[in-house]
Amino acid sequence: MHDQAQALRELVHARGAAEGAPVKPGDGPGTPSETQTARVVTVTSGKGGVGKSNFSLNFAIALRNRGHRVLVFDADIGLANIDVLLGTPARYNLVHLLRKEKTIWDIVQEGPGGLRFIAGGSGFHDLLRLNEEELEYFVTEVAKLHEHFDFVLFDTGAGLSRETVRFIAAADETIVVTTPEPTAVTDAYALVKMVNAMGHRPSFRLVINRVSDEREGRQTADHFRQVAARFLGLDIPPLGYVPDDHHVSRAVKRQTPLLHAFPHCPAARSIDRIAATFLMERKQTAPSGIRGFLQRMKRLWG
Numbered sequence: 001m002h003d004q005a006q007a008l009r010e011l012v013h014a015r016g017a018a019e020g021a022p023v024k025p026g027d028g029p030g031t032p033s034e035t036q037t038a039r040v041v042t043v044t045s046g047k048g049g050v051g052k053s054n055f056s057l058n059f060a061i062a063l064r065n066r067g068h069r070v071l072v073f074d075a076d077i078g079l080a081n082i083d084v085l086l087g088t089p090a091r092y093n094l095v096h097l098l099r100k101e102k103t104i105w106d107i108v109q110e111g112p113g114g115l116r117f118i119a120g121g122s123g124f125h126d127l128l129r130l131n132e133e134e135l136e137y138f139v140t141e142v143a144k145l146h147e148h149f150d151f152v153l154f155d156t157g158a159g160l161s162r163e164t165v166r167f168i169a170a171a172d173e174t175i176v177v178t179t180p181e182p183t184a185v186t187d188a189y190a191l192v193k194m195v196n197a198m199g200h201r202p203s204f205r206l207v208i209n210r211v212s213d214e215r216e217g218r219q220t221a222d223h224f225r226q227v228a229a230r231f232l233g234l235d236i237p238p239l240g241y242v243p244d245d246h247h248v249s250r251a252v253k254r255q256t257p258l259l260h261a262f263p264h265c266p267a268a269r270s271i272d273r274i275a276a277t278f279l280m281e282r283k284q285t286a287p288s289g290i291r292g293f294l295q296r297m298k299r300l301w302g
Contacts, residue, residue, distance in 0.1 A: 039151050040292075041175060042075075042173070043177060044158070044168055044175070045159075050209055051209045055271065057115075058268070059175075060115060062259060062274070062276075063151055073152060076158070085255065094107065094120050097141060100137065104144050104145065139298060146289050146290040159187070160194055172292075174195075175206075176191070179209050185224060201234070205239045205278070209242045224236065225237065240277055258271070
């Protein structure tokens, strides 16, 4: 325990990152096929304020710019803000689905550039209280997305909530976003440790946001990777680093995604490189897709 605490101390000091129309099956680029399986990726962080949602949104846009069909599912309980960052108020959200007022295709909204997203609203609080019949309805509806997207990105809540941990444990892959700040790094490690303790091991990747330079990003990622390998038996390689860039806050104030507002700024270019790395180095095993994700989620919720 002393060794782990010492390693963590070394780790944290290593510093020296409109309204959408309902979408029907087949809308958007590409044509769904019976063999197409969406890869479920959660994007998470150990604490709030590290730029997780902003990264999720622009990472999704970067994947879409490379020809992939992407759906962003805003799963941040209580702080859902993807529609705000997009400047596209969501007409419907998860609550309408859970109340059986709308279908899954009604609540899939379209943002700028054709990016599809689902607003969570307060729906995830309701999700936790579903009975078996209601949960089965939810699973059946969401499973309809299975063959119509290449990637479904769940922007989870920050921190160690039960809901966030269950989403991560059910996913094929998880991108952990942190900054070099000591509290952000230790909380990110604690989150990975908690998910690892649940038995299911998604493929973790690391993004260091708001770095002062590449050296700081590389040092933070290397120390995180070393501690995770030593004490958790996990290899968590970095996807990349995003510089601290004033264009990010300017884009947020405009309610316009960074990759649309300032596509050539340093942060936008870094996120695009991260997307390229992700596509090149992603798991070669077949993803379990939406159905596999939902089946694991049901078990974890039970």
